[in-house]
Amino acid sequence: NAGVTQTPKFQVLKTGQSMTLQCAQDMNHEYMSWYRQDPGMGLRLIHYSVGAGITDQGEVPNGYNVSRSTTEDFPLRLLSAAPSQTSVYFCASNQAGTGSTDTQYFGPGTRLTVL
Amino acid sequence: GQQLNQSPQSMFIQEGEDVSMNCTSSSIFNTWLWYKQDPGEGPVLLIALYKAGELTSNGRLTAQFGITRKDSFLNISASIPSDVGIYFCAGQQKGGSEKLVFGKGTKLTVNP
Numbered sequence: 001n002a003g004v005t006q007t008p009k010f011q012v013l014k015t016g017q018s019m020t021l022q023c024a025q026d027m028n029h030e031y032m033s034w035y036r037q038d039p040g041m042g043l044r045l046i047h048y049s050v051g052a053g054i055t056d057q058g059e060v061p062n063g064y065n066v067s068r069s070t071t072e073d074f075p076l077r078l079l080s081a082a083p084s085q086t087s088v089y090f091c092a093s094n095q096a097g098t099g100s101t102d103t104q105y106f107g108p109g110t111r112l113t114v115l
Numbered sequence: 116g117q118q119l120n121q122s123p124q125s126m127f128i129q130e131g132e133d134v135s136m137n138c139t140s141s142s143i144f145n146t147w148l149w150y151k152q153d154p155g156e157g158p159v160l161l162i163a164l165y166k167a168g169e170l171t172s173n174g175r176l177t178a179q180f181g182i183t184r185k186d187s188f189l190n191i192s193a194s195i196p197s198d199v200g201i202y203f204c205a206g207q208q209k210g211g212s213e214k215l216v217f218g219k220g221t222k223l224t225v226n227p
Contacts, residue, residue: 043158045215103160104160106150106159107157109156
C-alpha cells in the first residue's frame with residue numbers, strides 16, 4: 001500500500017489564482033480530512049468526509065472547497081488564493097470503527113505559498 | 116470550539132534525560148492520540164489510548180489516558196537525538212469517524 005499520497009509537494013501561487021491540492025489513499029478508508037498547519041497553531045481541520053458523497057466543514061473552512069466522488073480521492077480546492085492561505089496542508093484518512101483500529105494516517109504534506 | 120492545552124510548548128534536554136509532556140481539555144474525550152512530526156513530514160501516530168486510566172507503552176514511550184477523560188500525558192525515557200521533533204496530542208470524542216482536535220504541539224530538542 002502507498003498509504004496517503006499528496007500532490008504537489010510544493011506550490012507557489014499568486015493572490016487570486018486557483019488550484020487543487022490532490023489527496024489519495026489506497027487503504028479503503030471511509031474517513032478523510034484536510035488540515036492546515038501554521039507555526040504555533042498545531043493542526044486545524046479544514047474539511048472532512050465520512051464517505052463518498054458526504055463532506056462537512058471543520059474548524060477553518062472559509063476559502064476552501066472539497067468533494068468526495070470516490071472513496072480513494074479527496075481533493076481540496078482554493079478558488080481564489082490569499083496570502084493568509086500560506087501554510088502546510090495535510091490530508092489524512094482512517095477507517096471508521098471502534099477499538100484499536102481507529103488510527104489516522106497522514107500524508108506527507110503540501111507546502112503552499114501565496115504571494 | 117474545543118481546545119486542547121498542550122504543555123510545554125518547547126523543551127531543550129540533554130541526551131539520556133527523561134521527558135514529560137501533557138494535554139488538558141475542558142471537554143471529555145473518548146480517545147487520546149499522541150503523534151510525532153519530523154521536519155518536512157506528516158505526523159506519525161505513536162500511541163493511541165481508548166480507556167480512561169489506560170497506561171500504554173511503545174518502546175521508551177509511555178502514555179496515559181487520564182481518569183477524568185480530560186487529560187493525557189506522554190513520557191519519553193532515556194531520550195536520544197532521534198527523538199527530536201514536534202509531539203502533538205489529539206483528542207477524539209467518538210470512535211472512528213469523529214473529528215480530531217489537536218494540541219499546538221511540544222517541540223523537543225535533544226542535545227547530544
